[in-house]
Amino acid sequence: MxxxxxxxxxxxxxxxxxxxxxxxxxxxxxxxxxxxxxxxxxxxxxxxxxxxxxxxxxxxxxxxxxxxxxxxxxxxxxxxxxxxxxxxxxxxxxxxxxxxxxxxxxxxxxxxxxxxxxxxxxxxxxxxxxxxxxxxxxxxxxxxxxxxxxxxxxxxxxxxxxxxxxxxxxxxxxxxxxxxxxxxxxxxxxxxxxxxxxxxxxxxxxxxxxxxxxxxxxxxxxxxxxxPTERMKVPYLARLNHDTNKSWIILLQSHGINPWKKIPPQSVLPRKIKAWFTYKAWKNKGNYIKWKGACGMYEALSI
Incomplete structure (x- = not known):
């Protein structure tokens, strides 16, 4: 071997x-x-x-x-x-x-x-x-x-x-x-x-x-x-959380094991706005990064 x-x-x-x-x-x-x-x-x-x-x-x-x-x-x-x-x-x-x-x-x-x-x-x-x-x-x-x-x-x-x-x-x-x-x-x-x-x-x-x-x-x-230091900064982590969550949903959908229901494309923006307040994205760095992750999920679920 x-x-x-x-x-x-x-x-x-x-x-x-x-x-x-x-x-x-x-x-x-x-x-x-x-x-x-x-x-x-x-x-x-x-x-x-x-x-x-x-x-x-x-x-x-x-x-x-x-x-x-x-x-x-x-x-x-x-x-x-x-x-x-x-x-x-x-x-x-x-x-x-x-x-x-x-x-x-x-x-x-x-x-x-x-x-x-x-x-x-x-x-x-x-x-x-x-x-x-x-x-x-x-x-x-x-x-x-x-x-x-x-x-x-x-x-x-x-x-x-x-x-x-x-x-x-x-x-x-x-x-x-x-x-x-x-x-x-x-x-x-x-x-x-x-x-x-x-x-x-x-x-x-x-x-x-x-x-x-x-x-x-x-x-x-x-x-x-x-x-590295650059991967510990908010812009990188926000982008990472967004892209990772989006690709995760797409992966689950491709294998027929996605537990979340699809959503209409026109609902994505209202959901993002609502999530901004749900996550209190303005309060701290962690909340903002989590909100970006939610945005990635909404985008994937609308495809």
Whole structure:
């Protein structure tokens, strides 16, 4: 059983991606038993000259011109040779036994299709108190010290793996990849240069669950997620909450599991105005960010 690590990236911060690569270099899992694929998602900078992966015997840098995290992941999936794929963001620092633990988990749970664990923050500057209520939007999670395993029950399990550090059994991706190829450009592209939409990782998880596989949370899978100062500011978080909520509804609708009723397009503006007062969006930063999230939901429900 081999492992493939895929790092999709777009104009990465060199300092952060250096930390990501250094943590991979320090993995206790032997280098010859896994491969490293970096996917340049049409970056405007030539960052590849600033990183060193010569230490790895099975390393590849490929380019995907279609903008969007989903396209970059797919490009990596198509050339991956591993039985297990681990998706690593360019600001993730994996704990040194991460690959070993993934290997052991998938050997121990033959019906497991996807696994994830803890994603703990490294704030590049002091985090304001009000920020912590939005940590899940920043791909920060800690569900405790007990493992949780789920199967498909016609809804999205709260403990499902998130994209950062998600490990996938390659054979369990078949349904997802086939569906994406059939739909062509009508897919959830996830984040790109112009939007902070998300849901691509959840789309993968739902297809894996619908295929009959299990997904799980394992606390011994731990990584650090670097949170830069600009992602702790109100304009970014407001946009993030808006785009994330909107794409979440669209994702649920695409799988027929959206619990909210559709709304008429002409009702969107009145609902936004009412929500402004319901959330008291003028009172503080947190309320304003939540209101922007509600606006994203209304827009999605009107489509």
């Amino acid at each position: 081999r492992i493939t690590v895929i790092i999709p990236t777009y104009n990465p911060n060199i300092n952060r991606i250096h930390q990501t690569i250094a943590a991979l270099k320090d993995q206790t899992f032997p280098h010859h038993m896994w491969e490293l694929i970096i996917v340049d998602n049409n970056s405007s900078t030539n960052f590849t000259t600033d990183i060193d992966i010569s230490w790895h015997p099975n390393r590849y840098i490929i380019k995907e011109d279609k903008q969007g995290l989903t396209y970059a992941r797919l490009a990596g999936f198509k050339i991956a040779k591993g039985d297990i794929i681990i998706m690593v963001d360019d600001d993730n620092i994996l704990e040194e036994n991460y690959l070993v633990n993934v290997y052991e988990i998938f050997n121990s749970y033959p019906f497991l299709g996807a696994a994830g664990g803890k994603s703990l923050p490294i704030y590049e500057s002091p985090a304001p108190v009000w920020l912590f209520q939005f940590e899940s939007s920043l791909a920060i999670r800690n569900l405790g010290e007990e493992k949780i395993i789920n199967k498909w029950e016609n809804h999205f399990p709260y403990s499902s793996p998130i994209g950062a550090g998600m490990a996938l059994r390659t054979v369990a991706l078949e349904r997802y990849i086939s569906r994406i190829e059939i739909r062509g450009n009508n897919i959830i592209t996830d984040r790109n240069a112009t939007t902070l939409s998300s849901g691509g990782d959840n789309d993968i998880v739902i297809d894996i669950l619908k295929s009959g596989w299990q997904v799980g949370y394992f606390p011994n899978l731990e990584l650090k997620h670097i949170i």
